Amino acid sequence: MPVKEFKLPDVGEGVAEGELVTWLVAPGDRVEEDQPVAEVETDKALVEVPSRYDGTVEELFVEEGDIVPVGDVIISFRVGEDGEDVEAGGDDSAETGADATEPEPETDIGAETDAESDAETEPDTPPGRTFAPPSARRLARELGVDIAVVDGSGPGGRIGEADVRAHAEGGGDHAGADAGDSGSDKAPAPTPTDVGSSDRKSAVHKRGDDGSAESSADAPSAAGAPESAGRETTLATPATRKVARELGVDIDDVPTDETRDGEAFVTGEIVRAYAEALESGASPAADAVDTSAPEPKSADASLSAPGSADETIPYRGVRRTIGKQMERSKYTAPHVSHHDTAEVDGLVAAREELKRRAEEQGVKLTYMPFVMKAIVAGLKEYPSLNSELREDDEEIVLKGDYNLGIAVATDAGLMVPVVENVDEKGLFELAEEVRDLASRARERKLTPAEMKGGTFSITNFGAIGGEYATPIINYPETAILGLGAIEERPVVRDGEVVAAPTLPLSLSIDHRVIDGAVAAEFANTVMEHLEHPLLLLTQ
Template sequence: MRYIFNFPDIGEGLEEGTIVEWYVTKGQKINSGDSLLKMDTDKVVTDIPSPKSGTIAAIYGKVGETVRVGTALVEIEIEGVSGAEAVKEAQKDSSVEVIEEKGAAVVGTIEVAGSRARLPASDEGMSEKINEIDKPIKKILATPVARALAKEMRIDINKVTGTGPAGRVMKEDIYAYLQNSLNIIKTAKINIADERVEIKPLTQIRKSIARNVSLSKHNAAHMTVFDEVEISDLIREREKYKEKFIAKGVKLSYLPFIIKATTLALKTHKILNAQLDIDNNQIIYKNYYNIGIAVDTDEGLIVPVIRDADDLTIFELAQKINEMSEKARKRELNLEELKDGTFTITNYGSIGGQFSVPIINFPQVGILGVGRIMKKPIVKNDAIVIGNILPLSISVDHRIVDGAETTRFVNQIMDYLTDPVSFIMD
């Protein structure tokens, strides 16, 4: 019986590859493990081995052609196994042989080139095959908004159960599917009459936070880099200007300096001020620097946006921060003041925290977490002295930003914060 071998997901997050060379021809007998072809992906050039023994019945794709993960490469005539069994067997194989890809724990993933490991057939291809056997593909009834949502959240609409008329997939069904798949709402059976529990409806802010953070975790590949920076000079400068600012009615915190340093660093590392447009295979770089600042309010987190933060002076930034946080707490922000952020800064240091793994404000690419300044012993000129240490945590979307670039970005921010005069030099 025929077995269709699809271009497998080889686990590097790759979506396509270019055929360099075919090692087999139609009618050739092969054993499982024999190399079928050489494939060039943008990370590795690798041989793709056959998962089955049999005779090559058909070959898809010419040398030089680009093929996507999940599309058919060859058809193999397998002896003595019927079609459905072949598919089942292949599935069993894949469950045993899946090469697990652990998330990159090291900054800058180490790539393994030319791996000869035996690759399993793609799961994706298998489940499609099963579906073909189980039920004919039919047109899915879904509303335009549900389709747009599913597309954005990268949800396969075929898997969503529709609750609208005639089983039409509605907007709410997509949200329900997303929540189920993320298990954010585990509806354990709680007895409403139980006096030990209290039930409160979700506020609009809470709902929107829940939706946004799920969306971010569901879509972006989070990676976080931590570092510490010594800022004694900055502390001195701030002390100097604090009173002057207060005389003008503005409270000066460290945040304006951090925003300034961030916008300057973003101008060098523009990828951190970008957005991934995966549907069109492109990255959108933004030549404006709108910095979101996370504000803790009674009802939950609100992120007002400081527009064109790079054009503002330290005084103007301090003024803006005072104004925005005040407005956020009073719920007086308008939509314009919440829209179009390009990068976000969250300052939990003001509450006392040190390090965190902040969740990216999707579809932005990065978020900088700022901790509490602490006095710590440091080594300066081979002597132990008291240093003022500011902890930084930055999360990025590893789909488009790598560890090395993130580290360079953090280094630049730290350079600015160590030497406050450098702000006006660049």
């Protein structure tokens, strides 16, 4: 059967690369056209990548956590029967040269006896999507467990290795009594392997791989070379796994005394030490790999002392995009912040009066729609705050649309969906649209188009506490308004200090385009409309 390679497609406008977060399939899985095979995070969204073929997963070329450029091969499929091509997609994906038209050599796909053995020990999995990483699927095959009947404890029912073991130890229907007898037929642990003349590295062995090609960790035969651990499961961060791949080391062979959640755990330092030991034929003692390096803080010491180890979080995806955008804005536009406070007795009363009417229409009315309409009133009077400076053309563009970006805090970072044509929408319509956009932003379901085209932004830090801030402009816009919490604070009225609901405002401007006096006048206009909500009816 021919092998088809599948490249990472353009999963979003202007996206050049993505992080492969989760594999949804494993070698040997049967897939259908349009069935999702992986989840990829870009700098804009988390998306599922669908298959273009009906066939069987042959090989995975990248690990979970890897950054993959658009156009790189991430997976291959066996399609058709008896050499007949049943490609379901277009011809965008390249074939694998001679492998696409000729059967794989026995050294790649295993001898016939091994294939027969695999057929006997690998349980049949009923059709349907099962969310489990390759490591969990491999463990299920080794234990004789049908992955499709395992109850997953992860998000969305995702199955982990612990779930597979629990099912096997609990005497599941598909945990065969002879699972322990198949040790000689087990597939070897994933290790970097050449996959033809293209010099790509495989993240996972091909289906039916008989392990005839030695991993680099087993290759050294010099006396005194460290013995491989030969584990079935090893915990490590994506960065550590990347180090292992670069050094040609099978991470399951690296000796370690450390554990996490009952499983062996290795770090990048331990992997490097093991690789150096392999090259030099050092003492086979596992302790030498883990602790011999005379570092101020050994990997063992930092891992064994609770709370003493630093945690490394990848700087990529949405977080990296936010960082680059903020850096560009801060170092391009000279920021000036203006602070003021609106006394909003009238706004609180107006919202309270309209809440019941909104609820009857199934709308939750917040203060945000009132603020948005007040901002539009200010932008119409002072259009320089609804602008863009095009430096190359040496011109300032005063935008004719009023598209307000609403900053939303999500688990992946700050996202700014855009509400278009705010001047043409009513309070209830704005409330419902903001709720919908914010909800989908937190679920990572926004499209790239819904985060483009803003002319002015709002950030509501008061929702989690705080009064004033110095917001960073959402470049290339020229202004952003920060909202504090509406609370009762002391104000002076008729010579007396009384408690009244107030709304702190923090306005940041691009001082190349907007003067401080104009910023203050804009803030005064916004406050006037918030303090006297009937003025919003004129918008």
